Amino acid sequence: MPLTLPARRLSVALAALAASVLPPPANGQPLPVDVRAALADAVDFYRGVRAEQFFLALEPNERYEVLVGDAVFGFGDDAYLFAIGDEAFEAEFARSGGVGAGPGWGPPPLPARNQRLHDGELGGLDGSSCRTCHFVGGPDGSGAPSQVALLRGDGRRLDTATVRDAPHVMGLGYIEVAARRIERRLQERARIALSQAADLGLPIPVQLAVDGIEFGEVVAEPDGGLDTAGLYGISPDLIVRPFGHKGRHATLVALNDEALQIHHGIQTESRRLTRADDPATWLGDGGEFDPDDDGVEREATAAQAVLLASYLSMLGVPRIAPPTDPEMALTWARGRALFEEVGCAGCHRPSLRLPDREVTHTARGPEPFSHSLDLDEAGQDPIPRRLAFVPDDDGFVDAAVPLFAFTDLRRHDMGPGLAEPWPEVLPDGGGEVPGSVWLTRSLWGLADTAPYLHDGRAPTVHDAIEWHGGAAAESRAAYRALPEAEQGALRVFLLSLTRTPVLLVE
Ligand code: HEC
Ligand code: HEC
Numbered sequence: 001m002p003l004t005l006p007a008r009r010l011s012v013a014l015a016a017l018a019a020s021v022l023p024p025p026a027n028g029q030p031l032p033v034d035v036r037a038a039l040a041d042a043v044d045f046y047r048g049v050r051a052e053q054f055f056l057a058l059e060p061n062e063r064y065e066v067l068v069g070d071a072v073f074g075f076g077d078d079a080y081l082f083a084i085g086d087e088a089f090e091a092e093f094a095r096s097g098g099v100g101a102g103p104g105w106g107p108p109p110l111p112a113r114n115q116r117l118h119d120g121e122l123g124g125l126d127g128s129s130c131r132t133c134h135f136v137g138g139p140d141g142s143g144a145p146s147q148v149a150l151l152r153g154d155g156r157r158l159d160t161a162t163v164r165d166a167p168h169v170m171g172l173g174y175i176e177v178a179a180r181r182i183e184r185r186l187q188e189r190a191r192i193a194l195s196q197a198a199d200l201g202l203p204i205p206v207q208l209a210v211d212g213i214e215f216g217e218v219v220a221e222p223d224g225g226l227d228t229a230g231l232y233g234i235s236p237d238l239i240v241r242p243f244g245h246k247g248r249h250a251t252l253v254a255l256n257d258e259a260l261q262i263h264h265g266i267q268t269e270s271r272r273l274t275r276a277d278d279p280a281t282w283l284g285d286g287g288e289f290d291p292d293d294d295g296v297e298r299e300a301t302a303a304q305a306v307l308l309a310s311y312l313s314m315l316g317v318p319r320i321a322p323p324t325d326p327e328m329a330l331t332w333a334r335g336r337a338l339f340e341e342v343g344c345a346g347c348h349r350p351s352l353r354l355p356d357r358e359v360t361h362t363a364r365g366p367e368p369f370s371h372s373l374d375l376d377e378a379g380q381d382p383i384p385r386r387l388a389f390v391p392d393d394d395g396f397v398d399a400a401v402p403l404f405a406f407t408d409l410r411r412h413d414m415g416p417g418l419a420e421p422w423p424e425v426l427p428d429g430g431g432e433v434p435g436s437v438w439l440t441r442s443l444w445g446l447a448d449t450a451p452y453l454h455d456g457r458a459p460t461v462h463d464a465i466e467w468h469g470g471a472a473a474e475s476r477a478a479y480r481a482l483p484e485a486e487q488g489a490l491r492v493f494l495l496s497l498t499r500t501p502v503l504l505v506e
Contacts, residue, residue, distance in 0.1 A: 038503050046505040078378035085311020089130045093264050098299025100125050100265040101292035108295050119155030121282040123262025133166040137448025138499055140315055142168040145456050165456030168445050173313025173359050173375055174403050178352040179240040185210045186238045193220035213408045233410025235430045242409050245454040246424045247439035252309035253361045267292055270302035270365035280427040302363035306371050309361040316382045318445035318499045335493030343475035347440040351402035382500055406443035413437050415469025447498035461494045
């Protein structure tokens with residue numbers, strides 16, 4: 001374990017710092033009073049990072065100590081875990097840690113061979129750190145157009161690959177909490193209908209909706225079967241999968257497990273021991289302990305994906321920052337209203353309800369590994385706060401906190417213009433998602449995440465709206481029908497969805 005423990009990134013420290021040293025905007029100008037102090041801290045941090053680089057140059061093995069995962073759990077508090085996770089997200093992985101698949105340039109420790117174009121579910125080697133693709137707009141950000149991932153190809157021909165732009169990764173722990181809540185409610189309704197159907201000996205149809213988000217209909221059969229043909233926007237197993245453009249993963253752990261594999265060729269033990277028979281996963285045929293055949297056995301522990309998930313969960317959420325100029329603020333307010341009027345809010349639901357802020361990350365396998373976090377305590381600023389007591393659709397006023405993510409966590413058919421030529425087969429029994437169907441992308445942080453849409457084809461928010469078709473065609477038509485100034489107002493609103501600025505010295 002390195003003795004010095006500089007998280008390589010100051011973002012979060014600075015976000016906290018910003019909260020303490022930077023006062024609320026004065027005269028509409030968000031200028032910190034104590035820029036000097038903030039800058040001095042940023043420079044100190046930079047020096048720490050440099051010192052760490054030199055330290056690692058002398059002691060290269062130390063780098064992997066922090067990435068092993070379970071060694072760090074139980075060692076310190078959540079702040080320590082955050083610092084380690086931060087380091088893992090930024091760290092350049094290397095061959096001795098299991099990077100790459102196949103023989104590469106030669107036996108380890110020679111570097112592995114880069115491969116932008118993925119070879120099926122085994123992936124490629126298209127990033128040297130998580131940061132490689134998640135840096136636009138700030139730390140833990142989105143991907144650059146030059147960095148789109150070329151997923152699930154045949155390893156040789158570009159036109160066999162699925163092109164994907166990386167989203168930012170802020171606020172995802174809260175998204176996971178919100179998803180679990182919706183899922184619990186849907187499953188509860190289905191369970192009740194099933195027991196009614198069994199009691200009455202009749203099929204019982206139920207409309208599934210949570211907080212006004214409609215998921216279509218299921219019919220509970222008296223024999224215990226559930227007819228899911230009428231479902232909308234969710235997989236037949238009623239599991240909400242909020243991660244990935246297609247709604248691919250239910251949990252951050254599953255996503256990180258896959259990211260380690262497909263971008264870095266690092267296979268966690270949980271993946272090795274649980275995924276061998278999943279049709280959406282191919283681990284390689286290199287043998288029991290080194291399926292990807294790169295000469296490194298047991299590349300990462302089950303805890304590695306849990307560590308990354310815990311770190312990501314603790315990140316703060318993006319924010320809504322309306323313009324401070326009075327006239328522009330009025331335009332913004334008009335844009336906010338238009339967002340509802342032209343039907344954007346039907347899919348990009350302004351807020352989801354957070355019942356609590358507790359999340360447990362578990363890696364599966366013969367030796368499952370779990371870590372629970374209370375984000376009220378462990379979450380980094382800005383964390384979602386309760387604004388007011390608002391009744392839900394059943395009239396209950398509960399302690400739920402709004403999460404301004406601008407998504408409904410459902411999938412929609414977006415029409416042929418946005419369609420890929422093939423469906424995506426999801427892991428964990430999620431079924432197949434047709435080529436034209438996409439998860440409603442959250443819009444929080446939008447101002448900092450261009451380019452837009454699943455493959456980054458839209459350089460501006462206007463272009464992104466223009467590409468909406470299928471279930472969103474009506475909304476796009478309503479946008480097109482707006483006078484130019486009103487369209488502009490809507491765009492002003494969209495670009496107020498941004499991140500808290502951080503001060504960095506790099
Ligand atoms: C080569 C670029 C690349 C690298 C390297 C990379 N990612 Fe990603 N990441 C992506 C892309 C592309 C997506 C969207 C994938 C999709 O939906 O098909 C994504 C999605 C994600 C998401 C889901 C975000 C959301 O809102 O749905 C998370 C979380 C994430 N990555 C974490 C990581 C972690 C952790 C690492 C390092 C182990 C990593 N990524 C490395 C490109 C990358
Ligand atoms: C039927 C549901 C639906 C409606 C209505 C809808 N959207 Fe979307 N929106 C989506 C989906 C799904 C995506 C992701 C599509 C993709 O990645 O290819 C998306 C993506 C976006 C993006 C790109 C976000 C990013 O980070 O890449 C923007 C911007 C956007 N929508 C704005 C709007 C606006 C503004 C409206 C109203 C005029 C609107 N949407 C109406 C479903 C909808």
